[in-house]
Amino acid sequence: MTGLDLTAAQKVLDSQPFSALVGARLTAFGGGAATLEVDIRPQLQQQNGFLHGGVLAYAADNAITFAAGTTLGPHVLTGGFSIQYVRPATGATLVARAEVAHTGRRQAVVRCELFAAAEDGERTLCAVAQGTVLLA
Template sequence: MSDQTPALDLDLARKVLDAQPFSRLVGARLTEFGAGRAVLELDRRDDLRQQNGFLHGGVVSYAADNAITFAAGAELGAAVLTAGFSIQYVRPATGGVLRARAEVVHAGRRQAVVRCDLSTVDEQGAETLCAVAQGTVLSAG
């Protein structure tokens, strides 16, 4: 990054997230960002559920993808793109809030490998793991 590039911090990361129309549509918010980590949350709403009442897997997958990319961006810089990721659903997402907690496990100069645990959070704050994802993110700069 040059001296003219703004430092990446939680406020700037939130502005980047808010610039994504789909993220606004699902009501995603960043609650933590920095040092190769990111936490993205969204509330479970009726319009984000599938036919059995669980949070739709596509929404869970979206949260993994964005949390992975933001965590990598905290390490590699703002200009990053997801190269690919995999997700394993371990139980239905039933809590009131979905929390995607991502952390870089390895970073080079141009790519990072990131793990993401996705949990639902109930009214008492208890987390229940619902999916695990891992992705590779490339520097676009």
């Protein structure tokens, strides 16, 4: 979000009740990119012990929107996004890394890769997303 730093962007994220519920945090923000992380815990898993797909979709949506905000400014909304699940997410942390592919006057197109990170830091790709973010 143009003019904001990581600390200010985290405050915006913290103001979203659902983000607080899942325990999301921004670990990188700026220059057309953003990284959002969520600790994988039992309350966020589905019946087979994998991270619920809705949590992956949430992480993609917010990472995409925050990345676009670095180029469009702070008043943005997701116009739409698609997500392709590659494999089940298991491990310690979900990492959603989004990067702006193109910014116009009123919208940005953003790609996002979602990884499940193990305790030792090894990352496994679990989903890929792409979205369009619009000025509000």
